[in-house]
Amino acid sequence: MARFLLHWLVIAVALGAAAHFVPGIHIASGPVLVVSALVLGLVNAIVRPVLVVLTLPLTVLTLGIFYLIVNGAAFGLAAALVPGFTVASLGSAVLGSIVVALVSWAFAGLIRAAHAEPSRRG
Secondary structure: OHHHHHHHHHHHHHHHHHHHHOOOEEEOOHHHHHHHHHHHHHHHHHHHHHHHHHOHHHHHHOOOOHHHHHHHHHHHHHHHHOOOEEEOOHHHHHHHHHHHHHHHHHHHHHHHHHHHHHHHHO
16 A cells, blocks of 8 residues: 555656646646546556557557657546646647656656665665
8 A cells, every 4th residue: 555655646746747847737736636646547557558559550660659649648638537637739748748757767766776775784
């Protein structure tokens, strides 16, 4: 349960960073940010894998570039499901999904390093 909450917090921070840095992404308030992070996590866990399988031939044909569009579509779907979370265009959604992925990756690395540090002293 703690791991889920930590992941949810990381996604919320990453989503806040995307709203701050990417023009066209707007989050109305803190509670909307929290709900948006939860919905984005659910969309990424349930809908995005189906989209990846359905668009696999196109992704292979474009040497993986279409995967960015799939991520942007999942991001846009999350925005469509949450009132107060808006994305102006597919381009904003793609950039937002890239920012969320990079910030999440960075936080995961920091968390992994923090957990690995005490065991090295052991």
